[in-house]
Amino acid sequence: MNKHTIQISDNDYKEVLKTLGYENDSLDESVKELLLVCERELKEVINACFVYRVFDYKDETLVDSGFELEGKTIKEHLEGYNKCACLCATLGGEVDALIRKKQVTSMAEAMMIDKMASFLIEKVCDRAEEIIMKNFDGCDKTFRYGLGYGDFPIEKQKDFLDMLEASRQVGVHVNEASMLMPTKSVTCLIGIKDD
DSSP, rough: OEEEEEOOOOHHHHHHHHHHOOOOOTTHHHHHHHHHHHHHHHHHHHOOOEEEEEEEEETTTTTSSSSOOOHHHHHHHHHTSSSSEEEEOOOHHHHHHHHHHHHHHHHHHHHHHHHHHHHHHHHHHHHHHHHHHHGGTOEEEOEETTSSTTTGGGGGHHHHHHHTTHHHHHOOEEEESSOOOOOSSEEEEEEEEEE
């Protein structure tokens, strides 16, 4: 297993604020203050990390993974690639706890923190992908393909997490509806062509 912790940089937060319109001169000062409060509280609880494994991909199979790929779309996505990186990333459970707390005290803050966290988990995935691809310098890769896309069954989440030992490694679980817990978590596959 390859577990990594990711530091969310001040530039990442600046990008979040910019995306949410913080630099817009027409924004009310109270909205700007709301954004800054949410940023500060989110910074205090984020524990961004990810775990991944890379498998050979042959005959529509992740070799020696014990994980069965189901669905036509994931196989089409990986066609022509000979390796596959399997990734699980999360911002940690404290982000969910903060959002739940804010839903009681300030729905505006809860919604803003939720939006910020959704943006930041994608930044974590971007960083994870960069780290993985350092081992495959110059290789072609696919975009990230998540469980539940197309006809790739979301019900495979538990098997996917088990394959990565994600529960033990990064604290990500799956509920009865096959949704990831903590909610600001992502599972995906990346095809790699290293020949």
